[in-house]
Amino acid sequence: MTQQTQGSRLEIQGVQKNFGDFTALKSIDLTIEPGELVCFLGPSGCGKTTLLRIIAGLEQQSAGQLFQGSDDISLKPPKDRDFGIVFQSYALFPNMTVCDNIAYGLRSIGMGKTQIKARVSELLELIGLSDHAKKYPAQLSGGQQQRVALARALAPSPGLLLLDEPLSALDAKVRHHLRSEIRNLQKKLGVTTILVTHDQEEALAMADRVVVMNNGVIEQVGTPLEIYQQPKSAFVAEFIGAMNFIDSAPLNGQRVKVGNRELELVRPMPEVQDSVRLAIRPEDVHLMPVGDGDWEGRVEAMDYLGAFIRTQIRLSDVELDLVVDVDPRSARQLDLVVGRSICLHLPSDALHCFAA
Numbered sequence: 543m544t545q546q547t548q549g550s551r552l553e554i555q556g557v558q559k560n561f562g563d564f565t566a567l568k569s570i571d572l573t574i575e576p577g578e579l580v581c582f583l584g585p586s587g588c589g590k591t592t593l594l595r596i597i598a599g600l601e602q603q604s605a606g607q608l609f610q611g612s613d614d615i616s617l618k619p620p621k622d623r624d625f626g627i628v629f630q631s632y633a634l635f636p637n638m639t640v641c642d643n644i645a646y647g648l649r650s651i652g653m654g655k656t657q658i659k660a661r662v663s664e665l666l667e668l669i670g671l672s673d674h675a676k677k678y679p680a681q682l683s684g685g686q687q688q689r690v691a692l693a694r695a696l697a698p699s700p701g702l703l704l705l706d707e708p709l710s711a712l713d714a715k716v717r718h719h720l721r722s723e724i725r726n727l728q729k730k731l732g733v734t735t736i737l738v739t740h741d742q743e744e745a746l747a748m749a750d751r752v753v754v755m756n757n758g759v760i761e762q763v764g765t766p767l768e769i770y771q772q773p774k775s776a777f778v779a780e781f782i783g784a785m786n787f788i789d790s791a792p793l794n795g796q797r798v799k800v801g802n803r804e805l806e807l808v809r810p811m812p813e814v815q816d817s818v819r820l821a822i823r824p825e826d827v828h829l830m831p832v833g834d835g836d837w838e839g840r841v842e843a844m845d846y847l848g849a850f851i852r853t854q855i856r857l858s859d860v861e862l863d864l865v866v867d868v869d870p871r872s873a874r875q876l877d878l879v880v881g882r883s884i885c886l887h888l889p890s891d892a893l894h895c896f897a898a
């Protein structure tokens with residue numbers, strides 16, 4: 543019988559971190575609900591690891607408070623906090639068997655021998671390594687070692703599981719497999735989980751909510767769908783998925799000018815600006831036969847990527863290249879080849895608009 547953990551609620555209030563003159567985190571407010579899997583996602587240096595280390599007590603915040611449930615953990619050392627952690631490098635004890643690695647944390651909390659044995663075999667079963675209990679870390683693959691690290695972190699049934707880029711040292715196939723394994727295990731156990739990653743695909747695939755960070759601030763918090771479909775800033779739009787940007791000038795109302803054309807927007811425009819950036823996803827641009835669409839262009843390049851063809855279209859009357867994803871069937875119907883003239887339609891409801 544799998545032990546269901548009571549996942550913690552975590553509340554981060556006004557957390558700031560300075561390293562000398564450098565501010566790595568500006569003022570972070572974030573609440574994570576019990577049982578949630580939240581990803582901290584952002585480019586290198588945005589502060590995601592620093593925030594995770596502050597949550598673990600491995601780094602002391604310069605200002606702000608942290609609450610795990612009703613417990614103020616702001617000043618508690620790591621040993622007095624209730625979390626398990628997995629790092630990118632497996633960090634298993636090389637001279638201990640798989641069994642002993644998993645049991646390690648349980649001995650230190652004073653659990654009895656019989657109970658430890660039961661808990662370890664339960665975890666071995668959960669991670670699918672029951673047959674490897676007596677092996678040493680060096681006798682396991684990278685993916686297996688990372689599963690053991692996960693089991694070791696989960697052994698004392700912590701309220702919070704912290705994962706610091708746990709999959710980035712693994713090859714693509716193992717990584718994809720472990721993604722869903724971790725996600726399933728996390729849901730089964732109900733442990734509140736924070737995963738730090740710079741891999742947007744990993745964040746979108748695994749998270750209940752994604753926290754997009756940039757330069758020490760949170761740019762947006764939302765479900766993967768919200769982050770992808772309703773990015774709040776040009777940074778989020780560009781960082782998650784592919785995006786075309788088009789510089790334009792706002793006119794009155796919901797209209798903008800691109801070259802000598804006017805476009806009507808459906809989505810909200812930013813506060814009054816001299817210029818704005820329109821954005822549209824490659825899969826949202828429609829290609830059609832010459833004469834049918836609003837814009838004319840020429841196919842500059844075509845990359846066959848399996849499920850779709852990524853094309854580059856140079857527009858004729860504005861100086862602009864657009865990336866457009868076309869499914870192979872439409873490409874055949876349009877007889878799409880490099881050098882061919884083509885028309886495009888930019889659906890109003892697919893156009894995002896950001897401050898320039």
Ligand code: ATP
Nearest residue numbers: 561564566584585586587588589590591592593740
């Ligand atoms: P990465 O994906 O590269 O690990 P990150 O988003 O996790 O990036 P952090 O490791 O949190 O980024 O670092 C945030 C910023 O703080 C970086 O500019 C980093 O150089 C700086 N920083 C982190 N730790 C220290 C430290 N101990 N002393 C000084 N600066 C630090």
